[in-house]
Amino acid sequence: MADAPQHDAVSVQMISPEGRFEPNAAAEEFLPYLDRLDEDRLRTFYRDMAVIRRFDAEVGHLQRQGQLALWVPSHGQEAAQVGSGHAARPQDSIFPAYREHAVAKIRGVDLIDIVRMLRGLTHGGWVPAEHGNFHLYTLVIGSQTLHATGYAMGIALDGAPTGDPEKDEAVMVYFGDGATSQGDTNEAMIWAASYATPQVFFLQNNHWAISVPVSRQSRTPLVDRARGFGLRSTRIDGNDVLASYAVTAKQLDDARAGRGPGFIEAMTYRIGAHTTSDDPTRYRGADELKFWEARDPITRYRHHLEQRELADAAFFADVESEAADLAADTRRRTLALGTPGIDLIFDNVYAEDHPVPREQKKWLQDYEAGFGEAR
Amino acid sequence: MTTWTMAKALNRGLEAAMVADDKVILMGEDIGPLGGVFRVTEGLSARFGTDRVLDTPLGESGIVGAAIGLAMRGYRPVCEIQFDGFIYPAFDQITSQLAKLTARHEGSARFPIVIRVPYGGHIGAVEHHQESPEAYFAHTPGLRLVSPSTPNDAYWMIQQAIASDDPVMFFEPKSRYWPKGEVDEGESAAPLHTTRVVRGGTDVTLVGHGAMVSVLLQAAEVAAGEGTSIEVVDLRSLSPVDYGPLLKSVEKTGRLVVAQEAPGFASVGSEIAATIAERAFYALEAPVLRVSGFDAPFPPAKLESLYLPDADRVLDAVDRALNY
Numbered sequence: 177m178a179d180a181p182q183h184d185a186v187s188v189q190m191i192s193p194e195g196r197f198e199p200n201a202a203a204e205e206f207l208p209y210l211d212r213l214d215e216d217r218l219r220t221f222y223r224d225m226a227v228i229r230r231f232d233a234e235v236g237h238l239q240r241q242g243q244l245a246l247w248v249p250s251h252g253q254e255a256a257q258v259g260s261g262h263a264a265r266p267q268d269s270i271f272p273a274y275r276e277h278a279v280a281k282i283r284g285v286d287l288i289d290i291v292r293m294l295r296g297l298t299h300g301g302w303v304p305a306e307h308g309n310f311h312l313y314t315l316v317i318g319s320q321t322l323h324a325t326g327y328a329m330g331i332a333l334d335g336a337p338t339g340d341p342e343k344d345e346a347v348m349v350y351f352g353d354g355a356t357s358q359g360d361t362n363e364a365m366i367w368a369a370s371y372a373t374p375q376v377f378f379l380q381n382n383h384w385a386i387s388v389p390v391s392r393q394s395r396t397p398l399v400d401r402a403r404g405f406g407l408r409s410t411r412i413d414g415n416d417v418l419a420s421y422a423v424t425a426k427q428l429d430d431a432r433a434g435r436g437p438g439f440i441e442a443m444t445y446r447i448g449a450h451t452t453s454d455d456p457t458r459y460r461g462a463d464e465l466k467f468w469e470a471r472d473p474i475t476r477y478r479h480h481l482e483q484r485e486l487a488d489a490a491f492f493a494d495v496e497s498e499a500a501d502l503a504a505d506t507r508r509r510t511l512a513l514g515t516p517g518i519d520l521i522f523d524n525v526y527a528e529d530h531p532v533p534r535e536q537k538k539w540l541q542d543y544e545a546g547f548g549e550a551r
Numbered sequence: 552m553t554t555w556t557m558a559k560a561l562n563r564g565l566e567a568a569m570v571a572d573d574k575v576i577l578m579g580e581d582i583g584p585l586g587g588v589f590r591v592t593e594g595l596s597a598r599f600g601t602d603r604v605l606d607t608p609l610g611e612s613g614i615v616g617a618a619i620g621l622a623m624r625g626y627r628p629v630c631e632i633q634f635d636g637f638i639y640p641a642f643d644q645i646t647s648q649l650a651k652l653t654a655r656h657e658g659s660a661r662f663p664i665v666i667r668v669p670y671g672g673h674i675g676a677v678e679h680h681q682e683s684p685e686a687y688f689a690h691t692p693g694l695r696l697v698s699p700s701t702p703n704d705a706y707w708m709i710q711q712a713i714a715s716d717d718p719v720m721f722f723e724p725k726s727r728y729w730p731k732g733e734v735d736e737g738e739s740a741a742p743l744h745t746t747r748v749v750r751g752g753t754d755v756t757l758v759g760h761g762a763m764v765s766v767l768l769q770a771a772e773v774a775a776g777e778g779t780s781i782e783v784v785d786l787r788s789l790s791p792v793d794y795g796p797l798l799k800s801v802e803k804t805g806r807l808v809v810a811q812e813a814p815g816f817a818s819v820g821s822e823i824a825a826t827i828a829e830r831a832f833y834a835l836e837a838p839v840l841r842v843s844g845f846d847a848p849f850p851p852a853k854l855e856s857l858y859l860p861d862a863d864r865v866l867d868a869v870d871r872a873l874n875y
Contacts, residue, residue, distance in 0.1 A: 299651070303659040311623075312655055319648050322613060326620020333576070333602055333626070359640070363613035370608050524654045525692050527661045527716040531791050533692070 185397040187411045187443055190418035193471050195479025202410075206422040209263075213421070215486055221262065221417045222481055223495050225254035225474045228278040230499035231287055234506055235294075239452045243510055244295045250277045252415075252447030255473030256380050258282065259420025260440070263428060264348055265341070269309040271324035271349040273317075275380075279350065283308025287502075288509045297516055317351075318358030321377070324349035325364040328373035328437070337374070337434045346432040347375040348424070354385025356401070357393045368437040369406035376427045377407065377439040380414060382446035387459040402439035414442030415473040418480075445471070518544070552735055558728040560702035561591045561667075563736075564709035565629065569599055572627060575713055578605045578614050579631030579667075588633055589669055589728055611641035618664050619649055627663045629713060635670035636679025642687070649718050650693030661716045665709070670698075671762050671812050672844075672859050673726035675852040682849050683813035688720045689790045689822075695744070696790040698722035700764035702732035703740055704787065711743040719743075722789075724761035744788040746796045752782035755869050756800040758823065759810040760786035763860070767810060770862040774869060781869065789819050797823070798831055805836035806872040810860050815843030837875035840868045 188202045190210070199207055232250050239247040250257065257278035264270060270283060281287055285308070289301035293313065304311045314320035328347040337344040355361045356379065368375050379398060383390050394401060399411035408430065412419040420442060427438035445468035449456050456465075481487040522537035555563065569575045577592055583606035586593030596604040607614050611632055618628035632638045638645075645666065652662050672681035689696050695717050699705040705723070712719040741747060749764065750771050757767040764785045771781035782800050786792065801807050807827055809820040824839040842860045850858050 298657070300655040300657050300659075303656075305659070314648075316643060316647050319616065319643060322616025322644065323620040323623065323648070326617030326622075327624050328620070329617060330621045330624025330626055333621075334624070359610075360612055360616060360644075363608070363610045363616070366608050366610070367613050367617055520657070524656070524658050526695070527653050527663075530695075530717075 185399050185411045187413045188419045188423050189413040189416050190422065191416045191476060191480050193476055195476050195483055197480065197484070203419065203422070206419070206426055209422040209425040210418060212425065217262070218481065218486055219491060221258050221421070222474070222477055222487065223498065224258045224262075224278060224282060225417065225477065226495050227499045227502055228254055228258075228281060229474060230503050231506060232277060234503035235291060235510075236448070236452065238291075238507060238510055239294075244291065246294050247452045248275050248294070249446075249448035249451075250275050252468065252473070253380055253382055253444045254278055255417040255477065256414035256420050256442040256444045259417040260348065260378055260424040260442070263421050263424035265346075265428070266308070267343065267345045268428065269304075269311065269324075269327055269345065269347045271311045271320045271327070271347065272313055273320065273350050273352060273355065274313040274315055275352070276350050280310055283310035285310050288506065288513075291506065291510050292513060295510065295513060297513060298520070318355035318361040318364075321349050321351055321355070321361045321364035322367070324375060325368045325373055328368065328375035329371050331374050332371060337432060339433070341429050341432060344432040345374065346428045347373070348378055348428065349375070350378050350380065352385065353379065353381045353383065353390040353393050353398065354388070356398055362405075365402065365405040365407060365437075365439070372434070372436040374431040374434065375437040376424065376431055377402065377437065378424065379439065379441045380444055381441055382444050384446055384450065384456070384460065386450040386454060387456075397441070399439070399441040402441070407437050407439040408435075409439040409441070411441040411443060414444030415471050415476065417473060417477050444473075552733050554731050555702045555706070555734050556729050556731050557699070557702045557705045557723070558589055558591050560706035560734050561709055561723065562593055562595070564706040565592065566595060566598070568629075568710050568713040569595070569603060572713075573603075574625060575627045575629065576603045576605060576621070577629050577631065578607050578618055580607060580609055580614075580633050582606060582631050587631060589725065591667075591723075591728075592631065611637055611639075612644050615641040615644035615649060615664075615666065619644065619652065619662065622662045622664050623660060627713060629665045629667060631667045633669070634680045635668055635682040635684055638668055638684060645688065645694070645720075646691045650691045653693060653717065662718050663713070663716045664718045665712045665721050666718070667721045667723060669723045669725040669728075671724045671726055672849065672855050673762060675855065677852070678849070681852070681855065683811065683844065685720070685722050685789055686813055686818045689819050694718050694720050694790060695788075696720040696722065697743060697788045698724060698761040699787065700724065700727065700761055700785050703734045706734050706736070707739045708743055708787070711739070715743065722761060726762045727765065741787075744791055744793055746787055746793040747785050748782060748796055748800060749785045750781065750783040752780040752804065754780045754804055755806040755808060755872055756782045756784060756797070756804045757808050757810060757865065757869070758784040758786055758797060760789060760819075761812075763810050763812060766860065766862055767865060770865040770869065773862060773866060779869065779873070792823065792826070794826065794830065797827065801827055801831045802834040805834055807835070807839045808842060808865060808868045808872055809839060810842040810865055812844050812859055814846045815841050816846050818843060837872040840872055842868045
């Protein structure tokens with residue numbers, strides 16, 4: 177295993193790999209947070225994970241068929257994302273990296289907007305304030321951690337928490353194991369601790385930064401490194417959606433209550449390639465993949481729901497059909513996406529009038545018009 | 552009218568901006584009780600408190616990256632980078648993040664952040680403390696970039712920069728922090744992005760920004776004694792450049808010398824020279840000449856007088872333009 181030194185720490189686990197509800201000792205303090213989940217919510221977790229996996233596969237196919245410049249698969253990381261995404265409250269702000277498609281969906285982003293970005297139609301895609309405060313994807317590794325920390329500093333500067341968890345805000349920032357080596361991520365943790373920000377750092381340790389194993393990023397468990405910055409830090413089984421939910425709910429509520437920033441290391445695995453430009457067979461073995469496929473988060477949770485008799489065949493068939501509908505819908509909408517106009521190049525380079533983009537836009541419009549037909 | 556140093560004028564300008572808008576906050580290293588290494592923020596921490604004057608951890612990327620998040624929250628952060636040569640750790644956050652975020656949000660968010668950068672030589676300081684890195688930022692779409700040369704401009708331009716809804720790189724010529732000048736607290740001198748003719752003349756136009764303006768005025772004075780009439784233009788705004796007054800001046804004099812402390816290769820001076828050649832070709836009696844710092848790392852301080860353009864180097868270029 178490429179990640180041998182990483183196995184020294186205990187992960188919070190609620191559901192065994194076979195799907196049994198068997199919280200380990202580390203899970204104990206987080207168990208009360210599961211009381212917030214009614215049966216509908218428990219089923220929704222499954223629905224969100226299964227639907228996003230189908231969406232992910234479909235867009236991967238679309239990329240292979242030349243419809244997207246690039247796709248970033250989320251396959252394997254659904255439990256980490258769905259559990260934590262549902263743990264955030266409506267007033268919270270989320271700063272993603274670029275693989276958090278499940279969280280985007282939970283926060284109300286239209287998934288076609290992610291497709292638009294990776295098809296080359298936009299560098300943004302949605303208005304965060306109108307989509308669950310889910311901020312834009314950030315492709316420079318780790319840069320968003322500082323934005324999240326600054327935003328959380330702003331929450332603190334706006335006033336002390338009221339003590340009402342329905343109103344007090346918190347921030348969650350997602351990043352991967354590679355990002356933990358970036359200066360910005362480390363600065364963000366220093367600043368967060370220094371200003372006691374209402375914030376949770378959510379690390380999806382998927383074991384690989386493109387082709388580089390996490391053992392190259394750290395020789396100590398990353399959950400321990402966060403403690404050195406003064407953050408409350410918990411490692412979870414990232415393929416256990418209930419562990420992800422409960423630990424994130426507690427961490428976010430602690431943060432919003434003014435108890436300072438927290439850190440979660442979700443141990444998960446990138447089953448697919450880093451992106452559609454990657455070829456993982458060049459750097460990792462089939463055994464490792466098999467090991468993690470046997471710990472698939474969706475299969476595990478399906479067994480769990482079945483064992484608790486929370487879902488029947490009709491439910492799973494319904495989810496299947498919703499997933500197929502979303503996939504078909506995504507394909508249809510992707511093929512119908514047009515091309516943006518010249519405006520997109522120039523209109524928002526600055527918020528206020530600026531002569532250079534204004535004059536260059538006019539020049540390009542006239543130049544294009546010179547060809548006698550709209551292009 | 553009152554007489555202040557530029558450091559004092561900036562201090563009063565920051566204070567006025569903070570009084571006018573309680574979302575204006577200051578961030579930087581040592582800007583609290585110490586007042587910043589140049590004392591530009593002196594007294595502001597005591598007046599406005601540590602929630603509005605943030606002595607930050609030591610990390611330039613952290614300062615700018617956190618400012619971006621604060622701007623998303625509705626704040627108007629004014630960041631101080633302690634010295635020109637220390638700005639590079641923040642380069643990604645300034646050029647890849649801040650400069651692009653307005654465009655990436657397609658109109659749904661604004662990033663009113665000012666980044667103050669004390670810059671330039673003439674102070675005999677150690678390595679990384681005397682540089683002029685403005686070209687990197689003038690080259691980056693999404694940023695505005697200005698540099699005052701007088702206390703009055705400093706007082707007004709810092710307030711105008713803070714009021715802008717765009718990111719503004721605010722380059723402060725540190726060798727001009729201490730000379731005193733008249734400040735009119737009553738009325739703003741000019742809009743932020745305007746060049747200004749600071750001395751009228753008919754034979755040659757000299758243009759520069761920041762500390763270079765005083766060198767150009769010295770050169771003009773010497774030349775006047777020798778019978779040459781020089782017009783001096785203070786650029787004030789490097790992005791965008793207000794070419795109107797400059798073109799008008801060149802159409803009158805037919806000769807232009809661009810001066811700057813920064814290395815000349817791929818510099819702001821190169822851009823101005825190219826643009827004037829394109830737009831005033833028939834008015835020119837001589838090629839546009841550049842007087843710059845050399846294309847070598849800023850030297851140890853005992854050699855800075857050889858490296859930095861002075862009045863004599865400017866006058867040498869004036870002679871070459873006149874004798875072309």
